[in-house]
Amino acid sequence: MSGGPNLPSAQIAGNPPVGEHGALSCGKALKFSPEARKRVDHLLTRYPTKQAALLPTLWEAQREWGWISREAVDHVAEVLELAPAFVWGVVTFYTMYNRAPVGKHLIQFCTSISCHLADAEGVYAECRKRLGDLKPGETSKDGKFTVIEVECLAQCDKAPAVMVNDDDYAVITKDNLDSFLGGLK
């Protein structure tokens, strides 16, 4: 069975333990910037109901604040006229909404079959070690890196494959790891 502790966002350090409910607080009320609000309003024109626009609106929230905090849930719920509990239910159903702050670079190692055969786990462990012995999902002290394991990134021909935020990186090995990390500013 998938889910539970295997969820990438459950790996992120500081994420509430699975089963403890209610998102983490970011400490202050949030509101979309005028630009983000404009994008959300545009989104709403493309869906039959406000509820239908929930997933893309959460993406906007993640783009705006980097992760989905309790306050982000409240604001999205208010904008879409939904119950915050319902929004949180959706957030926690999917794996790619971050439920805790992440580093500037969210490094996602694929460990599915092709990458696994190309020693993705080894590279994943090495990467964490070089960034200061990070645990899975932990963020480096300078706040720049968070490293997690994910399911297939559909780049089996370029194993081991890595995605950093929304960008794909091909054939990351222990040998080119330093130059890969060095390239992330």
Added chain:
Amino acid sequence: MLTVNGTPVAAQGTVLDACRRAGAEVPTLCHDSRVLPAGHCRMCLVEVDGRSVASCSTPAREGTTVVTDSDALRAYRQDLGELIATEATVQGEAKETLEAFGVTGTRYASRPRARRRDATHPYLRVDLESCILCRLCVRTCAEVQGQYVWAFANRGGAVTPHWGKGTFQNSPCVSCGACVAACPSGAISDVQRDASEDEVETDSVRTTCSYCGVGCQLEVRTAGNRVSHIDGVASSPVNRGHLCVKGRYAHTFARHPDRLTAPLVRKGGVLVEVSWEEALEVVSEGFRKLAPHVAALSSSRCTNEENYLVSKWFRGGFGTHDVDSCARVCHAPSAMGMRLSLGTGAATGSFAGIEKADLLFVCGANVTEAHPIVGARIKQAALHGTPLIVVDPRRTELASMANEHLQLRPGSNVPLLNSLAAVLVEERLVNRFFVDQRTEGYDQLAEFLKAFRPEDTEALTGVPAARVRRAARMYAHAARPMQVHGLGMTEHYQGAEGVRLLCNLALLVGAIGREGTGVNPLRGQNNVQGAADMGCQPDLLPGYQSPKNPDVRALFERVWDRPLPTVDGRTLPRMYEAARRGELKGLYILGENVVQTDPDVKSVLEALTALDFLVVQEIFLSETAQLAHVVLPGASFLEKDGTFTNGERRIQRVRKAIEPPGNARPDWRILLDLMSASGFPQTFRSPEDVMAEVAELVPAFRGVSYPALEPDGLQWPVPSVGHPGTPILHTETFPIGRAELACVPYLPSPSFSEEREDTLLLVTGRILAHYNSGSMTRRGGNDTIHPRDVLSIHPDDAAVRGILEGAPVSVTSVHGEARPVAHLTPDVTPGTLFLTFHHPETHTNFATSDVVDRLTDCPEYKLIPVRVTRR
């Protein structure tokens, strides 16, 4: 046909329905007939033609063979039950279900999930350790109440129900209890039920709720002589098992130590306990000496039978038509307006129309708070796509869901409704066939409405003309538009006339006399309809029969064996006036707390204190009872038999569940004793006998008897014995032949003359947790939910007055001062205020005015110019 374990049954509904019809036992954990089948729990697996399927979500098909028990199914259920038991400490019904099918433990290692507990709510307790993930909480919250408090978080093995951040009490829960009633596992439990777990439930009685005009059917569970807890009756067409925070939970008042348990008579200025004999003697002597200068105010909280007895006692026994009831202060205008326009002063349709209508038009009613079960049904209809038009000065819950919210200025009902009709005429949206066949006065009305184009009334109503036009078109284009209205229509200077305009709208488009249409007043109190039906209004005898009609007079004089008075009776406000002038000397008040609920309290107090003799029959020593010369301890609805008539004219049984406390007595019995003592003895031995006499005198009740009311009551008219009742009125013709389209000119309320530059318009009303004067709902957990009256004020109005959230404020009109705390909300428009009257210390009705409806004397509670200041 299909066969279930060899028994042939009709192939209707789901396989589970078929199994149950065939009497086969199929275990379910996630099934509830009120929500869509989900197939989550898989316990209902059966074999259909040899294949295992979830019976709850599989349609029954012709010619199939269903087997509900086999080795494979037993093994499957066993395993499933054990898996559930690894994750949850199963309690309650679910435990019983599992045990009944042989699951008592688990062979697997326990793998408990992380848990959440909450005990902050006065009525609900949450302990997710018992949760079996049936999802009934999420589904009933969404599909029955439409509140979306419960949701699911996480996925896979970590999935769990949750209510968002914070404590449960701070969630948006409206405490309807639907999730508690549905939860099979004990994860969500009823605090009251848990508290009485040690006591053996001795009985279960079906009765009718006494909190509003919906008339929900209750299953009252008792332990000894107290209520253990209350469930909804699933088979009732009114509430289908659903209840609200009042009906389900606010029954603890019945055993509150404040209950009156002995008669009180004022001696040397103080009320002292006396025997029933002495009290009856004092009351009958008191009234006999003062007759006929005596009057009765009957109660819409009491039964039909009791209301009938009050009417009979005062008219027959003391020779006065001065008999009124609290319908006067709520829906008298609906009854009058609809009688003038349509011939019958009652809802033309049924609540069942809500699901049949293809448009709902809600006017001046905050249905989800004041009539929560009808509100939930309207909400569900709207969530399922039925267009909704709401006319209300406030952004109520339904208004926030509406396709069109016409947020009018208080007091502008008449111009707004005339404008809607004007659009129908101007844009040729009128159903000419219906209008020609069944109404009169169209040509005159069409001409009259030319002065009410929405562009002309915009300034008066504050509603943009384009929106009025849109709403009118929506209403006209619907095949089955259904109206419901509340006190926002009636409690105005032109209350009854406003209701006539609602009738105009329905008549113009032919939306009357068919299922899912009509004009439907949501009666405020549980038996407002019944109090009026039973003749507790000065101008009409039981059954809306005029004492001026010689045939009617002869009939009543024969049956009652008393002459009927010839002098016209007084309405309640006229009674107060007469009392102040010294013309009315004695008053009998049954179950009403007028000192808190009637407008312009100062003048009410003047009237009551001017009386020579005031008798109050009550369950608590209310603000009104404290002024009385005699206080008689009555019974609550839980403690007596009778009938209530709800807002859809449905006469339903009220049955005694517990005994009244101490020496308190059922009100019907007190009334019979009083009638005997005052020389008008009756032969009735029970409320059932009283109803038999009503059936003899009232044509619309001819076929009403207690056996005929089983099981779900009857909707009057019931013109003959064995008649099934009348869910929809005016299907073929109107009692007055043709319905009358009314030309109603706009006459601004005299209240507007009190407007000044710094006044705001106050609207008063109710909220969900409390009921009217709050004497019942304040004595229990509902007071924790809503502990005080708050004044809704727009943030802009608050800012200029330096008023902050929660600040104590003074609300002053020319009549007096109310003292609530402020709540800043954009749900009211700038210039408008809203205030409830549930707590006596707020003095809400000290500020309300003496302006009344032109036709019925119903007070204008919805329009009071006031000043608001910090205090």
